[in-house]
Amino acid sequence: MLNLHHLDSFLMLQQTGSFTEAAARLGVGQSTVTQHIQRLEKSLGRQLVFRDTHQVRLTADGEALVGYARGMLDLNGQVLSLFGESRLRGRLRLGVSEDVVANRLTGILEDFIRLHPLVDLELTVALSAVLNQMQDAGDLDLVLAKRHVGDTHGKLLYREPLVWLARDPHFAPARDAVLPLIAFPPPSITRRVVQEALDREKFAWRVVCTCGSLSGLTAAARAGMGVMVQPRSMVPEGLREIAGDRLPRLEDVEFVLIPRRGADAVMVEALSSLIAARIVPQSI
Structure with missing residues (x-):
């Protein structure tokens, strides 16, 4: 056996x-x-x-x-x-940041539904700021999202650097050229960090492609339309981190879990514990 x-x-x-x-x-x-x-x-x-x-x-x-x-x-x-005496059943509404879905969510969901097959999971994928707004309105029970370093909202899972990405890792923009930027639409946390870093270093930039889907942004970057930014452990296939210090240094971001007050505490804790145990990248 x-x-x-x-x-x-x-x-x-x-x-x-x-x-x-x-x-x-x-x-x-x-x-x-x-x-x-x-x-x-x-x-x-x-x-x-x-x-x-x-x-x-x-x-x-x-x-x-x-x-x-x-x-x-x-x-x-x-x-x-x-x-089992403590079987879970009911509905759990989970909101997840777009970039997490593309990288780590599959294994977590496989484990959760195996352990708790009577729980109906309702999944929403969106930008972190949008997820926070939905939760404030009572539409989500648990949110897995990014936050700025220094924010205190949510339970910290881990922190990691944002990196510049392009099809060509040796991409080297001229200092007086306009940087072609591929980014999520506002109110994206990553977009805000990038734009503030560029403005601080007096880099000229323009958004050449915006999309709410990471797959769309990745396709644009793979096509050579410009540069994009992602957490280091979530670099999409086909893109490379731009070498050296050709572009401004970016702030780190933090990934957090945010439970909704009043949500089913047992179900939220069951999924939160699983996420906390499985999501931290090996390099962190």
Whole structure:
């Protein structure tokens, strides 16, 4: 009989591609994840993972196991929710910042619905400032968003730098040229940080593309329309951090969780705890 803890470690390893990061997200030691994988391979009599100094990849047998492992853990979560004394049920309205959705949300949602299949999750994706406004109006129970360094609203998860990105990492604008900027529309926190930094250093700039979707901004940057800014751990594929000090240094941003007063405290805490355990990037 397969051990569900071993399967959980296996799926987290498949999701992160790193023993170190899988262990961090599960809240266990790296040696524990290694032992879980070894015991799972022994139970099945198959090698599931290729390991070398550069990367971790699943074997063909490992890839075949992924769907079955998810199914077993999903079924276990459903049984526990149906028959457990503290099962959660109801509706939870979650608001998430656009850039988080594109990078880390999938694994968190997979874990949450597996653990709490009777909770109906209503997801809203928007700019951080818009999410805060919606929550103030009573439309969201929990918000995962960015804030300026120095703000006190919300529970701090982590802080990280914003970086300049372009298709060409050696992009070097002339000091007297107008910088082509790709940005979220107002009231974007990132946009405000960028514009204040450029104005402070007397850089001329103009917004050549604005879009409320990160995928749209990324497409424009990949096409070479200009530069954009993202948290360092959330750099979209196909873009590179601009090297050196060719552009002004940007302030850090902080990622926070904000529960709504009056929301179901047990459901909010269940999701908040999962997010806090899984979302911090390995490099932070």
